[in-house]
Amino acid sequence: MIRKFFVIGLLLLLYVPALADEVVLRPSARFSIPITSAGKDTVGMAVFGFDGRMTVFYSRNGEVATIDFIVSNGNLPQPGPDPSPNPQPKPQPVKVAFLYVIYESTDNRQSQADVINSKAWKEEAERRGVRWLALDKDVSSRRLPVATQKAVAFGLPAVVALDKNGFSTVEKMPDTPDGMLTAVKRIAGGSP
16 A cells, blocks of 8 residues: 555656646645555545645545655755755744644533633734634534644644644644643744
């Protein structure tokens, strides 16, 4: 099964650079792609990111699965001989722009509701310039399908952080309001 994904990825890596003079794929471009998973043919959804990454979402045994590829025009950086004595400064992380808490309301326990309804983490996110939403997965699947797919694949309840370039990270929602406040501070970065 992994070999099939590797072959599809390899074909994409070979095919897309060959079309580089003819086709420009916008970041956030989406298209359907045939997938064979566990011997079954299905259709996945491919989404291009801003840094040349392509994520393919597909269903495997009723669960959402993903595969990430790096799509390049053949100009990937090559390793140098030795590190230079004056290394370049490390790139600064991209600031988180959106924070989504995605949960299943039918599984909502009081402790989970306390975290979701806590004002402290919401005010902290706003103070740091991060927009937030807390949504049941049935609502978020219509409004935020990619974030919801990643959250469901990770396991609900989950926190999905999206940076200004459209890349996301997913982690388990903390069990306490204080834990969520700490997570927001960590995810949003240092003091504004």
